[in-house]
Amino acid sequence: MQTNSTVKKDLSFEDFKAEVLNDYKLAVTSRECSLLGRREVLTGKAKFGIFGDGKEVPQLALAKAFENGDFRSGYYRDQTFMMAIGELSIEQFFAGLYANTDLKEEPMSAGRQMGGHFATHSLDENGNWKNLTQQKNSSADISPTAGQMPRLLGLAQASKIYRHVDGINTTNFSVNGNEVAWGTIGNASTSEGLFFETINAAGVLQVPMVMSIWDDEYGISVHARHQTTKENISEILKGFQRDENHNGYEILRVKGWDYAALIETYQTASKIAREEHVPVLIHVQELTQPQGHSTSGSHERYKDENRLAWEAEYDCNAKLREWIIANGIATDEELSVIEKDIAKSVREGKKAAWTAFTKPLKDEQNELVAILKEVANTSSNKVFIEKLTNDLAEIKEPIRKEILSTARKALRYVVNETSASKTSLVSWINNYMETIQPKYSSHLYSESENSALNIAEVKPTYNDNAEEVDARLVIRDNFDAIFSKYPETLVFGEDAGHIGDVNQGLEGMQEKYGELRVSDVGIREATILGQGIGMAMRGLRPIAEIQYLDYILYALQIMSDDLATLQYRTKGRQKAPLIIRTRGHRLEGIWHSGSQMGGIINLVRGIHVLVPRNMTKAAGFYNTLLEGDEPGLIVECLNGYRLKEKMPTNLGEFKTPLGVVETIREGEDITLVSYGSTLRIIEQAAKELMEVGIDAEIIDVQSLLPFDLNHDIVKSVAKTNRLMVIDEDVPGGASAFILNEILNTQNAYEHLDSKPVTLTAQQHRPAYGTDGDYFSKPSVEDVFEAVYKVFHEVNPEDFPKLL
Numbered sequence: 001m002q003t004n005s006t007v008k009k010d011l012s013f014e015d016f017k018a019e020v021l022n023d024y025k026l027a028v029t030s031r032e033c034s035l036l037g038r039r040e041v042l043t044g045k046a047k048f049g050i051f052g053d054g055k056e057v058p059q060l061a062l063a064k065a066f067e068n069g070d071f072r073s074g075y076y077r078d079q080t081f082m083m084a085i086g087e088l089s090i091e092q093f094f095a096g097l098y099a100n101t102d103l104k105e106e107p108m109s110a111g112r113q114m115g116g117h118f119a120t121h122s123l124d125e126n127g128n129w130k131n132l133t134q135q136k137n138s139s140a141d142i143s144p145t146a147g148q149m150p151r152l153l154g155l156a157q158a159s160k161i162y163r164h165v166d167g168i169n170t171t172n173f174s175v176n177g178n179e180v181a182w183g184t185i186g187n188a189s190t191s192e193g194l195f196f197e198t199i200n201a202a203g204v205l206q207v208p209m210v211m212s213i214w215d216d217e218y219g220i221s222v223h224a225r226h227q228t229t230k231e232n233i234s235e236i237l238k239g240f241q242r243d244e245n246h247n248g249y250e251i252l253r254v255k256g257w258d259y260a261a262l263i264e265t266y267q268t269a270s271k272i273a274r275e276e277h278v279p280v281l282i283h284v285q286e287l288t289q290p291q292g293h294s295t296s297g298s299h300e301r302y303k304d305e306n307r308l309a310w311e312a313e314y315d316c317n318a319k320l321r322e323w324i325i326a327n328g329i330a331t332d333e334e335l336s337v338i339e340k341d342i343a344k345s346v347r348e349g350k351k352a353a354w355t356a357f358t359k360p361l362k363d364e365q366n367e368l369v370a371i372l373k374e375v376a377n378t379s380s381n382k383v384f385i386e387k388l389t390n391d392l393a394e395i396k397e398p399i400r401k402e403i404l405s406t407a408r409k410a411l412r413y414v415v416n417e418t419s420a421s422k423t424s425l426v427s428w429i430n431n432y433m434e435t436i437q438p439k440y441s442s443h444l445y446s447e448s449e450n451s452a453l454n455i456a457e458v459k460p461t462y463n464d465n466a467e468e469v470d471a472r473l474v475i476r477d478n479f480d481a482i483f484s485k486y487p488e489t490l491v492f493g494e495d496a497g498h499i500g501d502v503n504q505g506l507e508g509m510q511e512k513y514g515e516l517r518v519s520d521v522g523i524r525e526a527t528i529l530g531q532g533i534g535m536a537m538r539g540l541r542p543i544a545e546i547q548y549l550d551y552i553l554y555a556l557q558i559m560s561d562d563l564a565t566l567q568y569r570t571k572g573r574q575k576a577p578l579i580i581r582t583r584g585h586r587l588e589g590i591w592h593s594g595s596q597m598g599g600i601i602n603l604v605r606g607i608h609v610l611v612p613r614n615m616t617k618a619a620g621f622y623n624t625l626l627e628g629d630e631p632g633l634i635v636e637c638l639n640g641y642r643l644k645e646k647m648p649t650n651l652g653e654f655k656t657p658l659g660v661v662e663t664i665r666e667g668e669d670i671t672l673v674s675y676g677s678t679l680r681i682i683e684q685a686a687k688e689l690m691e692v693g694i695d696a697e698i699i700d701v702q703s704l705l706p707f708d709l710n711h712d713i714v715k716s717v718a719k720t721n722r723l724m725v726i727d728e729d730v731p732g733g734a735s736a737f738i739l740n741e742i743l744n745t746q747n748a749y750e751h752l753d754s755k756p757v758t759l760t761a762q763q764h765r766p767a768y769g770t771d772g773d774y775f776s777k778p779s780v781e782d783v784f785e786a787v788y789k790v791f792h793e794v795n796p797e798d799f800p801k802l803l
Contacts, residue, residue, distance in 0.1 A: 154534020
C-alpha cells in the first residue's frame with residue numbers, strides 16, 4: 001500500500017492524478033478495514049470495535065501537512081491518518097483488533113489497548129531514544145475523552161523550548177523547533193474541561209499546535225445540541241481568534257467532505273503554526289459516522305431518516321469519488337476496479353493477521369494436549385483428565401485463558417500422585433506463566449539500563465563546619481546545580497517563576513535561567529501535568545510543580561490514565577520521564593494538609609511515589625530521577641522549609657535511592673514505620689516512650705512506590721517482634737498498603753508476638769488551626785498511647801492501663 005503522500009509543487013497532471021488516486025485508495029482501504037473490523041467483532045473474533053469511518057478524507061489532508069519530527073496527540077479513530085503516514089498496515093490494523101501480543105505484529109501496544117488506539121515508537125528495543133526528527137510521531141492514544149489534550153500542549157511547547165533555549169542538545173528531538181503538534185478530537189469531547197483548559201493554555205503560551213475537531217454532530221448517541229452552546233464549537237471560541245497583535249488562535253473552518261479545501265486548509269494551518277509558532281484550530285464540519293459510535297450499537301437507533309439520507313450523500317469517501325470523476329481523474333469503472341481490488345486486499349490482510357494471531361496459540365494448545373495425554377495415561381483419574389484434554393483439543397481457535405485454565409485444572413487430579421508426566425505438567429505450567437505473563441504485564445516501569453532503580457545512592461557530604469540553614473536553601477541551591485548541569489531541565493508551576501515558588505525553593509532561579517526554563521503558569525493543574533508529559537516525551541526533562549498535594553487531584557486523571565500507563569501501554573516504546581513536584585502533609589486546614597497517599601498510590605502505579613522527610617532527602621530524589629528515564633512524584637514536607645538542615649557540599653550530585661528505607665532510630669522493643677512529616681512526631685514520642693522503658697526503632701519508608709525493595713523492615717520486625725505503622729492518611733489508606741507489603745510480601749507475620757497496629761488520621765479531612773491538626777492527625781500523645789497500649793496487652797503489670 002503506497003503511503004506518505006504529501007503536497008508537492010509544480011505537479012504534472014499525471015503526478016497529480018497518481019497522488020489523488022493514491023489518496024482514494026487509502027480512504028477506501030481504511031473504510032474497508034472499518035467495515036470488515038465491525039464484522040470481526042460481531043462474529044466474536046475481536047472483543048470490541050471503534051473505528052474511524054467517516055473521517056477518512058480530512059485525515060488524509062492532515063497527513064499531507066504532517067512532517068518528520070511532528071507529533072500527533074489524538075482521537076482514537078485516526079486510523080486513516082496512521083495509514084497515510086505509513087505507520088499502520090492492514091495486517092497491523094487487524095492485529096490490534098485481535099489483541100496480538102507480539103509487538104512486531106501489533107506495534108501500537110502489543111495488544112494492551114483496544115483497536116483504534118495508535119502510537120509510533122520513540123524508543124528502540126533497549127529503551128533508548130530514536131531520532132524523532134527523522135520520523136513521523138504519534139503519542140500513544142488513551143480512551144478517556146479529551147485526555148489527549150494536556151499532553152498535546154506539552155508536545156507543542158517543546159518546539160518553543162527547543163527554538164528559544166540555548167545549550168540543549170537537540171539531536172534526536174528537534175530541528176530549530178520547527179515541529180508542530182497536531183491534536184485531534186471529536187466534537188462532543190470538546191465539552192470536557194480538559195479541552196477548554198488546554199485551548200486556553202495554548203493560547204496563553206502561543207505554541208505551535210494545530211487542533212482538529214472532527215464534527216459529525218454526535219457524541220455517542222447524543223446530539224450536539226446537548227453538547228455545545230450554539231451547537232458549534234468554533235462559533236463559541238471566536239473570542240480566541242488572533243487580533244492585530246497576533247495574540248490568540250487562527251481559527252479555520254472547512255467541510256469534512258471537501259477534498260481540495262481540506263488540503264488547502266491544512267497546508268495553511270501547518271505554515272502558520274510552523275513558522276509563526278502560534279496555535280491553530282480547525283473545525284472540520286459536516287462529517288459522518290457511517291457505522292455509529294462503536295460495535296456496541298447501531299446509529300439507526302438515534303438518527304432519523306433525513307439524517308441517515310444526508311450522511312449517505314455527504315459521506316466523505318463518496319464525495320471524493322464524485323470529485324475524482326467530475327475532474328476527469330478516473331472513471332466510475334476504473335474506481336470500481338480499484339475498490340474491488342482493495343476489498344480483496346483487506347480480506348487477505350485480515351486473514352493473514354488472524355493466522356499470525358492464532359498460530360502461536362494453536363502451537364501452545366497442541367503442546368499442552370500432548371503433555372496431558374501422557375498425564376492421563378499414568379493417572380488414576382485418567383477419565384477426568386482425558387475429558388479435559390479432549391475438550392481443549394476440540395477448540396478450533398483457542399485463547400490462552402482456555403489453555404492455561406485446562407492445565408491448572410488437570411494438575412488438581414494428580415496432586416497426590418508422583419510421575420514423570422506430572423513433573424512435566426508442573427514444569428510446563430511454570431514455564432508458560434513465566435513466558436506468557438510478561439506479555440500482559442511487562443514495562444509498567446522502565447526495564448532499560450536507565451531505570452531509576454539502577455541509580456546508586458550517593459550520600460550528601462558536608463564540611464566539618466557545615467552551616468545549618470533553612471531547609472528551603474538546600475532545595476533551592478540543589479535546583480541551581482540541576483539547572484546548571486542539565487540545560488534540558490525546566491520547572492513550571494503556580495508561583496514557581498517570579499517569586500521563586502510559594503516557599504522560596506526556587507528563589508532567584510528565574511532571574512538566573514530565564515522565563516522559559518523557570519516559569520509561572522496559570523491555575524490549571526491538569527495542563528501543568530500535560531505540559532510536563534508532552535515535553536518529556538520529546539526529550540526534555542521537565543519538573544511540573546503542583547503547589548499543594550491537595551490540588552494534585554485536579555491532575556490525577558492525567559497522571560493515572562496517561563503518564564502512569566505510558567511505558568506499559570506501548571510495551572516500553574514511549575516514555576515521559578516527568579518529575580512532579582508538590583508539597584503536602586501537615587499544615588492548616590482541609591485544603592492545605594494533604595496526605596491522601598493511599599488514593600494516589602493506588603491510581604498511579606507506573607509512577608514512582610517518593611515521600612522524603614526533609615529537603616536534603618527530597619533534593620537527592622530529584623538528582624536520582626534526573627539520571628533515570630521514568631516519571632516520579634516527589635512530595636516535599638510542607639512544614640519543613642524553615643527547619644534547619646546542614647548544607648551539603650555536593651549539591652546536584654548526591655542521590656537518594658528509590659525503594660530503600662532508612663532506620664533513623666535504633667530500638668529493641670517495637671518497629672515504628674512511617675514517612676514524611678509524621679516522623680518528627682514519632683521521634684518525639686520515641687523519646688518519651690524511653691522514659692517508661694519502651695525502646696522503639698523508627699524506620700523511614702522514604703518511597704511508597706517502590707516500597708522497601710531490600711525487605712529491611714522485616715529484618716527490624718524479626719528483632720523487635722512488634723510492628724506499628726503510623727500515617728497521616730485516612731484509615732485504610734497508605735497505612736494499609738504499607739502493612740500489606742510488610743505482612744504479605746515480606747512475611748513479617750512470622751516474627752510477630754503482638755497484633756500489628758496501624759495509627760492513622762481521622763476519617764475526615766483535617767480541621768483548620770493548630771487544634772484542628774491535633775484532633776485530626778496523629779499527635780505525639782496518640783503515638784505514645786498507641787505504643788503503650790501494645791505493651792499493656794503484653795505485660796499489664798509493668799505497663800498498667802493508661803486510659
